[in-house]
Every structure is written in structure tokens, then in C-alpha cells.
Amino acid sequence: xxEETLLSARGLSLHFGKVPALVNVDxxxxxxxxxxxxxxxxxxxxxxxxxxxxxxxxxxGVTWYRDPQSRLHDVHAMPAPALRALHRSDWGFVHQxxxxxxxxxxxxxxxxxxxxxxxxxxxxxxxxxAAIDWLAQVEIDPARVDDxxxxxxxxMLQRLQIARTLVTHPRLVFMDEPTGGLDxxxxxxxxxxxxxxxxxxxxxxxxxxxxxxxxxxLAHRIMVMQRGEVVETGLTDQVLDDPQHAYTQLLVSSVxxx
Amino acid sequence: xxxxxxxxxxxxxFTLHLRGGLSLPVLHGVNLxxxxxxxxxxxGPSGAGKSTLLRSLYANxxxxxxxxxxxxxxxMVDIASAPPRTVVQVRAKTLGYVSQFLRVVPRVPAxxxxxxxxxxxxxxxxxxxxxxxxxxxxxxxxxxATFSGGExxxxxxxxxxxxxxxxxxLDEPTASLDAANADIVIAMITEAKARGVxxxxxxxxxxxxxxxxxxLLHVAPLQxxx
Amino acid sequence: xxGYNFAYLDEQTKRMIRRALLKAVAIPxxxxxxxxxxxPLPYGWGTGGIQVTASVLGAAxxxxxxxxxxxxxxxxxxxxxxxxxxxxxxxxxxxxxxxxIQTRHRIPEKALREDQIIVYQVPQPEPLSKLEPxxxxxxxxxxxxxxxSMHVRLYEDxxxxxxxxxxxxxxxxxxxxxxxxxxxxxxxxxxxxxxMPALQLFGAGREKRIYAIPPYTDVRSLDFDDHPFxxxxxxxxxxxxxxxDSYLDEVVTDDQGxxxxxxxxxxxCETRQAEGHTGTGEPIAREAAE
Numbered sequence: 001x002x003e004e005t006l007l008s009a010r011g012l013s014l015h016f017g018k019v020p021a022l023v024n025v026d027x028x029x030x031x032x033x034x035x036x037x038x039x040x041x042x043x044x045x046x047x048x049x050x051x052x053x054x055x056x057x058x059x060x061g062v063t064w065y066r067d068p069q070s071r072l073h074d075v076h077a078m079p080a081p082a083l084r085a086l087h088r089s090d091w092g093f094v095h096q097x098x099x100x101x102x103x104x105x106x107x108x109x110x111x112x113x114x115x116x117x118x119x120x121x122x123x124x125x126x127x128x129x130a131a132i133d134w135l136a137q138v139e140i141d142p143a144r145v146d147d148x149x150x151x152x153x154x155x156m157l158q159r160l161q162i163a164r165t166l167v168t169h170p171r172l173v174f175m176d177e178p179t180g181g182l183d184x185x186x187x188x189x190x191x192x193x194x195x196x197x198x199x200x201x202x203x204x205x206x207x208x209x210x211x212x213x214x215x216x217x218l219a220h221r222i223m224v225m226q227r228g229e230v231v232e233t234g235l236t237d238q239v240l241d242d243p244q245h246a247y248t249q250l251l252v253s254s255v256x257x258x
Numbered sequence: 259x260x261x262x263x264x265x266x267x268x269x270x271x272f273t274l275h276l277r278g279g280l281s282l283p284v285l286h287g288v289n290l291x292x293x294x295x296x297x298x299x300x301x302g303p304s305g306a307g308k309s310t311l312l313r314s315l316y317a318n319x320x321x322x323x324x325x326x327x328x329x330x331x332x333x334m335v336d337i338a339s340a341p342p343r344t345v346v347q348v349r350a351k352t353l354g355y356v357s358q359f360l361r362v363v364p365r366v367p368a369x370x371x372x373x374x375x376x377x378x379x380x381x382x383x384x385x386x387x388x389x390x391x392x393x394x395x396x397x398x399x400x401x402x403a404t405f406s407g408g409e410x411x412x413x414x415x416x417x418x419x420x421x422x423x424x425x426x427x428l429d430e431p432t433a434s435l436d437a438a439n440a441d442i443v444i445a446m447i448t449e450a451k452a453r454g455v456x457x458x459x460x461x462x463x464x465x466x467x468x469x470x471x472x473x474l475l476h477v478a479p480l481q482x483x484x
Numbered sequence: 485x486x487g488y489n490f491a492y493l494d495e496q497t498k499r500m501i502r503r504a505l506l507k508a509v510a511i512p513x514x515x516x517x518x519x520x521x522x523x524p525l526p527y528g529w530g531t532g533g534i535q536v537t538a539s540v541l542g543a544a545x546x547x548x549x550x551x552x553x554x555x556x557x558x559x560x561x562x563x564x565x566x567x568x569x570x571x572x573x574x575x576x577x578x579x580x581x582x583x584x585i586q587t588r589h590r591i592p593e594k595a596l597r598e599d600q601i602i603v604y605q606v607p608q609p610e611p612l613s614k615l616e617p618x619x620x621x622x623x624x625x626x627x628x629x630x631x632x633s634m635h636v637r638l639y640e641d642x643x644x645x646x647x648x649x650x651x652x653x654x655x656x657x658x659x660x661x662x663x664x665x666x667x668x669x670x671x672x673x674x675x676x677x678x679x680m681p682a683l684q685l686f687g688a689g690r691e692k693r694i695y696a697i698p699p700y701t702d703v704r705s706l707d708f709d710d711h712p713f714x715x716x717x718x719x720x721x722x723x724x725x726x727x728x729d730s731y732l733d734e735v736v737t738d739d740q741g742x743x744x745x746x747x748x749x750x751x752x753c754e755t756r757q758a759e760g761h762t763g764t765g766e767p768i769a770r771e772a773a774e
Contacts, residue, residue, distance in 0.1 A: 030343060081628045088632075103636070107643055110636045117639065118632025124642055124708040146643050188364035195363060217363050221342050235317065235342045242319040246275030253276060 004066060006031050006172055006204050012051055012061035020228040021047040022058060027223065027230075031171060032202040036219035036236065038209060038251070044228040045208045046176060052206060053093060053174045054083050068171070088118050092165035096177040098157040101164065102149050108135060108160055109145040115168045134163040138193060155186035159193065166197065173198075175207045179214055191217050212255055216240055224248045260329060262425050262456035263315070265290040268324035268338075270307075270314055283480045284310045288324070290458075290475055294424070297447065297457040299471035306479040308460045312427050314338075315458060316355045317345045328353055328425065354423030358430050360402055360414040368405070368413050369398040375417045387416045390446075392439060407434040419446055426450060428459035432466050444469050491538040491571040497521055501539040501694070505685060508696035513658025514626070515609050520692040530563060530588055531689030533605035537586045540601060540685070541567065546574045548582035553590040553731070553748035560588075579751050589652070591673040593730050593752040596682035598699060604667040606688035609695060611655045611665040631663045634706060642711055651716070657704045658697055672715045672731045677703040720745040725756035726763040742767040 007029040014022040021044045029035050037045040050056045052063055054075040063075040068090065075083070087093065095101045102111050112131035113121075121127055132142040138159035140152075149157055158178065165173060178194065179187045195218055198205055209215055215222050215236060222239045224232040224247065232245040243249045268288040274280040284307040292298050300308040313319040315326060321338040328335050330352040337345050337353075349355075362371050372384035388398060391412040397405065402413045411434050418426065428447070432440040440463070447457065447470045461467035467474075489495065497519070504518040523531040541547065547567050551560040555577035563586060564575045576582050579592045586603040596602060612622045615633045625631070634655055641648045648654075654671035658664045666674060667686060677684065677697060684697040697703060707713035718732040723744040730752055732745040744767045747753035 033343070080624075084628060084630065106636055106640055109643060110639045113639055114632055114636050117635040118630065122635070122707075122709050124639065125710050127639065128643075192363045192365050216361075220346055234320075235345055237318050238320055238342075241313070242272075244273070244320065249275050 003030060004070070005029060005064075006033075007052060007063065007065050007206070009052060009063040010061060012048070012058045012063070014047060014051065014056075014058045014228075020044075022051065022061075023228040025061070025225075025228075025230050027052065027206075029172070029204050029206060031204055033221065034198060034205040034207060034219045036207045036209060036215035036222045037225060038212060038215050038222060039225035040210060040251075042227075043225040045210075045225050047228075048225065049174050049176055049206060049208045053087070053091065054078065065172075088115055089168050090170050090172065092168075092170040092173040094158075094161055094165055094173060094175040094178050096180045098149075098154075098161035101161050102157065104149050107146050107148060108140065108152070111149065111160060112163050112167050115164065119168060130167060131163075134167050135160075137166075137197070138163040139189075153186075154182055155190060158182065158190055162194070162197070166201065166203070169201065170203065172204045172206075175205055177209055178207070179209070179211070187214075194218060212240060212251065224251065259293055261291045261327075262294050262296075262329045263290070263292040263458065264325075264327040264334070265315070266325045266327070268311070268314060268326065269322045270310055270319060271322055285314065285477075286480055288477075292425075292456045292458060294454040294456050295451050296473070297451055297459065297471050298473050298475055299467045300458065300460050300477055301467070301474045302477035303479060306477045308477050309429060311477055312429055312458065312460060316349070316353065316427055318355075352423055353425050353427070354418050354421050355427045356415055356418030356429060356431055358411075358433060360410045360417075362402065364403055365401050367399045368393065368402045371402065371413060372416045372420055376420045377422060384416065384420060387420055388413070391416055391442060408436065408439065411435060412439065415443060415446070419450070424454070425456045426458075428457060428461075430460055430462055432461070432463055440466060488570045490543070491541045491567065491573075492524075493521065493535065493538045497535075498539040501535055504694045505536065505539065505696060508685070508694050509683070509698050511662070512697050512701050513656075513662030513664040513695060515693040515695045517692055518694050520689045523689065524566075525562075527690040528607065529559060530586070530605040532687030532691075532694075533586050533588070533603050533689075534563060534566070534687075535689060536685050536687035536694065537567065537584060537603045538571075540603070541571055541573060541584060543571070543573065545583045546576050546581050548576050548579060548585045548751075549587075550585065550590060550592070550749075550751075551588045552733070553592070553752075554750045556750065577751050578755075587669075589668050589670075590731070590748060591669055591676045593747070593749045594755075595676075596680060598681040600682040602680075602682050602684050604669070604684065604686045606665065606667040606686045606693070607690070608653075609665055609686065609688040609691050609693040611653075611663050626662060629661065631657075631706075634663060635708075638706060638708065638711075642708070648707070648711065648713075654713075655706050657706060659701050660704075663706075664695065664697075664703075670731055671705065671713075672717055674703070674705045674713070675715065679703075718745050720768075721763060722747045722753060722756075723763040723765060723767070725753045725761045727753070727756060727761070737767040744768065 005028045009027040012022045012025040037048055039045045051058045057076055065073045065075050109128055109131035112134050113127040116127050132145050135142045140156055140159055179190050219236045222236045223230050226247045232239055232248045240252055243252050265288055268285055270285040271281055271283040302308055314321055317337045325336045326338040328337050328348055330348045335348055337348055369384050373379050373381045376383055393412055402410050432443050501518055504516045508516045523534055525531055549560045549564040551557040567573055568575050579594045584601045588605040610622055616622050638648050652670050653665055653668045654674055656664050656666050679700050681699050683699055686695045705713040721728045724746050727747055730747045733748040735744045735746055737744055
């Protein structure tokens with residue numbers, strides 16, 4: 001319980017012109033914890049993800065990251081090389097559209113191996129072995145290691161993106177609607193995969209989703225955002241089963257029951 | 259003797275913002291103490307707040323006032339005020355809950371659902387428990403979404419009991435079971451009590467309730483906006 | 485010389501290019517932008533190399549120009565004549581005699597010396613150009629030494645062909661820091677760049693970039709530990725001088741499939757012949773060649 005946070009943000013505010021994207025947002029993430037950020041489009045959840053991961057700067061506020069040696073870094077004061085190196089090693093980013101992250105003209109194995117090569121791995125056999133191992137872990141037939149991603153289905157592309165991201169064993173992964181745009185059956189398989197990988201590898205995740213069911217299945221804690229403000233936060237099942245804020249009650253009551 | 263679970267002056271009301279802030283008080287001044295090896299059944303008419311109380315004990319619902327002390331790793335933790343991470347840990351180690359309905363990730367086989375809840379993730383123990391609850395081997399590898407209501411509930415029970423939690427909350431554990439399967443569940447509850455597990459449950463069936471409960475806690479309906 | 489400044493370019497332009505060259509030598513392998521001028525030759529004919537040569541050329545220098553190793557091809561002849569006319573410097577085809585060697589696509593077989601400068605003509609100075617279309621991004625990648633994606637390209641080659649299938653312009657790491665395109669020289673020539681006593685200068689006219697390798701600088705071809713860099717050459721001996729260690733050109737001799745393999749470095753070949761080395765002198769039939 002005395003364990004320290006992996007990522008902590010205090011007082012993040014950001015305006016796009018007159019539109020408030022973030023209003024005095026605090027957030028904490030502990031190692032191995034999945035935090036879902038939910039809200040409708042335009043609520044600021046993706047902006048929060050981009051600020052927490054250092055991809056864009058807030059007008060005010062601070063984001064601290066604790067590295068494996070337990071040193072604290074102000075994410076927005078880090079030199080660009082250090083932040084980029086972090087994004088290739090201890091952090092990962094899973095995009096909604098896997099094509100934004102994958103190299104579509106490079107084989108599956110090359111895609112998975114890139115972060116290893118960027119980290120200085122110079123042994124072809126080892127890189128290829130790691131790639132094959134990771135394809136198996138994300139339930140892609142290892143025989144397809146030399147195939148081009150363009151021959152993969154949407155669900156396979158998303159799983160390939162996850163393998164490419166996790167190959168360096170990051171402790172913190174940012175996910176932006178990772179199951180968006182997929183068929184329901186494919187989505188279920190991916191959810192199960194993400195859930196088991198995250199639990200087994202003890203990865204902390206900041207998960208942005210508009211889908212409350214996804215948040216319920218994956219997240220320990222949840223933050224509900226509306227117009228850039230965090231209106232409610234707490235245990236996932238508590239917030240979804242006993243919502244306190246009017247907006248959360250509206251969100252929960254708007255979900256279609258299958 | 260140190261209680262496993264102690265509730266002091268628990269209050270819970272729902273505020274429905276979508277209905278103009280309508281306030282529904284459900285629980286008021288609830289006190290309850292449960293010791294190891296004891297089973298307390300919640301009684302009262304439908305809609306009196308039995309499920310609300312049970313869910314509050316699991317911190318699934320947030321208490322408005324009062325304390326819910328759980329004996330977790332030798333210390334009394336108030337999960338009504340504890341930070342979410344503490345609640346997650348209390349649930350993982352100490353506090354088990356068997357809901358009325360199974361809610362799981364689609365596509366995961368029944369055996370894995372149960373094994374994942376076991377402290378050692380043992381597939382053998384999971385299979386044994388499913389067999390004891392009359393879930394045949396051919397169903398173990400299937401996701402329970404297509405199972406009958408009774409089968410789903412038995413998977414849910416297996417998942418709840420395999421964790422070995424010292425405190426168990428049971429919401430209608432025998433509701434959709436036939437007599438033979440209900441007997442098995444009753445036997446499992448009795449064995450758990452003998453191991454020293456503290457149990458709070460809602461048992462709709464009076465016969466089941468009489469066979470497992472040591473005490474009753476009567477939950478009376480509150481007047482609206484009383 | 486009539487009507488032209490020495491070596492065609494005006495002195496201000498040469499000073500500008502020399503400043504770029506100094507910076508390039510100071511940061512081995514790093515691409516330095518420069519104000520490339522219009523030359524009386526089209527882009528792609530060595531305008532970058534000519535401007536670099538013009539800037540380092542002195543009246544006492546002896547210039548050699550080669551194209552694909554040969555002194556007698558159109559590009560080599562016209563550039564050599566260009567400097568003979570505009571600078572009045574001595575020219576030569578003898579690698580030994582030259583103080584400045586401008587080259588397209590080859591490094592002479594004969595080891596170069598400390599008192600020599602080799603000037604490469606470069607069509608594409610950016611080794612990451614095929615991997616990353618944004619120049620802003622490739623500059624960032626160089627600045628941060630983020631070269632993982634280049635190894636992805638090698639990985640893909642080994643996966644597809646069993647070996648790295650880059651036969652020319654094979655990327656090198658200069659001084660353990662900058663990834664550099666060696667210009668379209670065959671990979672066979674890459675090892676010659678490593679710890680070379682001569683100063684190596686690179687000019688890309690169209691792309692407006694200059695870079696350099698100072699004498700005795702570490703130059704390594706990219707590879708994997710378990711797939712080390714290897715050079716390849718045609719498995720024949722030169723038909724004219726019998727050399728079995730030089731880079732060979734395949735010359736088609738008739739329309740019956742007959743061909744000869746001869747040294748691509750004409751000076752090297754002629755020197756050896758003058759020393760009495762001989763080859764078969766005969767074209768080889770198609771079957772024998774394979």
C-alpha cells in the first residue's frame with residue numbers, strides 16, 4: 001500500500017482557443033493498474049492521454065513519471081531524446097488505428113522487432129525468435145512472421161500492434177480506443193487478450209474508451225470526463241453500478257443492453 | 259473474539275439526477291457484526307434493500323455514512339472510506355462476492371474463469387470444483403455465455419468459492435438451482451463455515467436459509483423521503 | 485580560363501562551400517546544408533562533387549576523375565576537361581599521381597594516401613530517405629541517433645533473401661555516431677572507407693548537402709552479429725590483367741551471350757598489365773560464366 005505511483009498528474013489545464021479541453025485534472029496511476037478514462041467524444045479524454053504521455057503540453061499543471069530506478073521525471077520538462085527513448089522502452093502507445101503505428105510495408109516480424117533493434121539488439125536470430133514468441137502471445141500464427149501486415153485482418157493488425165508495443169516489456173502503456181472500429185466478436189477476443197497480458201505482465205494502462213463495457217472488463221479504476229473536467233472517479237464497478245454524478249448517471253443509463 | 263466484518267450506522271440513499279434529483283433513502287442506521295464461521299442471512303420483503311446492503315458491504319455501492327470494517331490481513335479496514343486500491347486488495351485477498359448473475363469477458367472458457375479466481379490459478383482445482391457442482395467436463399472448455407441460467411450460476415459459485423476468501427457475500431446463491439444442486443451449494447456453505455469463513459447472504463428460499471444461517475438480520479423498507 | 489574565375493565558381497561561393505566542408509569534417513558523417521549553385525551541367529551529372537572539387541582545388545593540384553572506376557567515360561572526361569579549362573590544373577588518370585580524385589560510384593582499388601582527397605558525387609545524401617519521407621523527422625532521427633528503423637530494413641532483407649541484399653549505397657555508421665549514405669559505391673568498396681588515410685568529401689548538388697569523413701575515421705557497415713557484413717564480387721578473374729581481388733565489370737562482347745569480366749578500375753587494370761600481369765583475354769561463353 002505504500003507503493004509509489006508510476007504516473008501522477010496535478011492541476012492539468014488546457015484550452016484550445018476558448019474551448020476547455022482539460023480543467024484542473026488530477027490523475028494517479030500505480031504499477032500494474034488499469035485506469036479507464038471515459039466520456040463522450042469531445043470530453044477531453046484523448047487530450048488527457050496525449051498530455052499524460054507527453055505528446056502535447058498542457059497550459060498549466062505537472063505530470064510526474066517514476067522510472068525503473070525510482071527517479072521522478074517531469075514528463076513535460078524531459079529533454080526530447082529522453083522522452084522519445086521512454087516511448088520506445090518503458091512506455092508504449094496503442095492507437096485506435098493500428099495502421100498509425102505499424103509499418104505496413106515491413107513484415108510482421110520486422111514490426112515486432114523494431115523496438116528491440118531501436119534498443120540496440122543486433123542479433124537477427126534473437127530478434128526473430130522474440131518476434132515469433134510475441135506473435136504467439138497475441139494469438140497470431142507464428143508461421144505468419146514473414147507476412148506483410150496488409151494481408152492481416154483488422155483484429156490481427158490490432159494484436160500485431162500490441163505485440164510490437166509490448167516486446168520491450170513496458171511498464172506503462174497508453175491505449176486510445178484499442179477496440180474501436182472492430183467487429184463485436186473480434187473485440188471480445190482482443191479484450192480478453194489485453195486483459196490477460198496486462199495482468200500477467202503487470203502492466204499499468206491508461207485506457208481511453210467511450211465504451212463503458214470495455215472499461216468494466218479491463219479497468220480497476222475509472223475517471224469520468226465531461227467538457228474537460230473529471231466529474232467522477234473511483235472503482236470501476238462502483239462508478240458504473242452506483243454513479244453519483246448526474247453526467248455519469250446519464251452515461252450509464254444510455255448504454256444499450258444486449 | 260475479533261469480528262471479521264463489522265458495520266456501524268450504515269446509511270445509503272440514491273440520488274437520481276435524471277429525475278430532478280429525486281432522493282431515495284434505502285438504508286438507515288444499519289449495524290451488523292459477523293464473526294468467523296458465522297453465517298448471517300439478510301431477510302425482509304422484496305425491495306427493502308437487502309441487495310443494496312450486500313453490495314454496500316462489497317463496496318460496490320458507496321456508503322453515505324457509517325463504517326464497514328473488514329478484517330484484512332490482521333487489521334480492520336474501513337472499506338466505506340478506503341481508497342480504491344485498498345478496496346481492490348481487500349477484494350482480492352479477503353472479501354469474496356457471488357453475484358446473482360455471471361458477468362465475464364466473452365469467449366473465456368468456464369474452466370479459465372474459475373481457475374483465474376483461484377489463488378494458485380490451479381486448473382485442477384477449478385475442474386474439481388466444477389465437477390462437484392455438476393458442470394460436466396465437456397462444458398469446461400466452453401464460454402458460459404451459452405449455458406443455462408442454473409449452469410451459469412454454478413460457474414459463478416465455483417468462481418466465488420475457489421478464491422478461499424475468509425469473508426463471503428452471497429446474493430441468492432441457489433435461486434436458479436434445482437434441489438439436488440442446491441444441496442451441494444448448502445454443503446459447500448456449511449464446509450466454508452466449518453473452515454471459519456464469515457458469510458453474509460441473501461437466501462430467498464426459506465429452507466435453504468434455515469439450513470445455513472446462524473442469525474437473521476432484518477432489513478426493513480424505509481418510507482420514501484421519510 | 486578566359487573569362488572564368490579559377491575553377492569556375494566565384495571566390496565567395498567557394499568560401500561558403502569551404503565553411504560547409506569545415507563543419508562537415510568537424511562532425512564526421514553529418515550532412516551540412518550548403519547553397520548549391522547552378523552549374524553548366526544538369527543535376528545528376530555530379531554538380532555536388534564538382535562544386536566541392538572546385539572549392540578545394542589549388543593551382544598545384546593534379547586532378548583525376550573517374551566514373552564507375554573508369555577514366556574514359558563521358559562523365560569523367562567532361563568533368564576533367566571542365567577543370568582543365570576553368571582552372572588550368574594538371575589532370576591524370578594515374579591514381580598515384582592524383583592529389584584530388586573526384587569519383588562517381590567507385591573507390592580506386594589502390595589504397596589512397598594522406599596527401600590525397602577523394603570527392604564523391606552523391607545523388608541522395610539521406611540514408612533514411614526510403615524509410616522516412618519527412619526531412620524534419622530524419623534530421624531528428626540523426627540528432628537523436630535513432631537508427632533502429634535502418635536495421636528493420638536489414639532485418640527485412642535477411643528475412644526475404646537470407647542475406648542483406650543491398651549491393652550499393654550500403655549504409656555505414658561513421659565514427660560510431662552518424663548513419664551515412666556512402667553514395668552509390670558498391671558494398672565491395674565500403675571497407676576501404678574505414679580508417680582511410682585520405683580525406684573523404686561528399687557533395688550532393690541537387691539535395692544541397694555536403695558531408696565528410698576525416699582521415700583515419702572509423703566507418704562500419706551496418707550488420708547483425710549473426711549476419712556480419714560481407715563484400716561480394718563476381719567470382720572471376722579480370723580477363724585483361726588476371727586480378728582476382730578487384731571489383732569487376734561485366735562487358736558484353738557480342739550478341740551471342742559472350743561477355744568478359746574486367747576490372748572496373750581502368751587505371752588499376754592498366755597498371756597491372758604494364759607490370760606484366762595478363763588475363764585470358766578471351767570472352768567467356770554464357771555457361772562458363774555461370
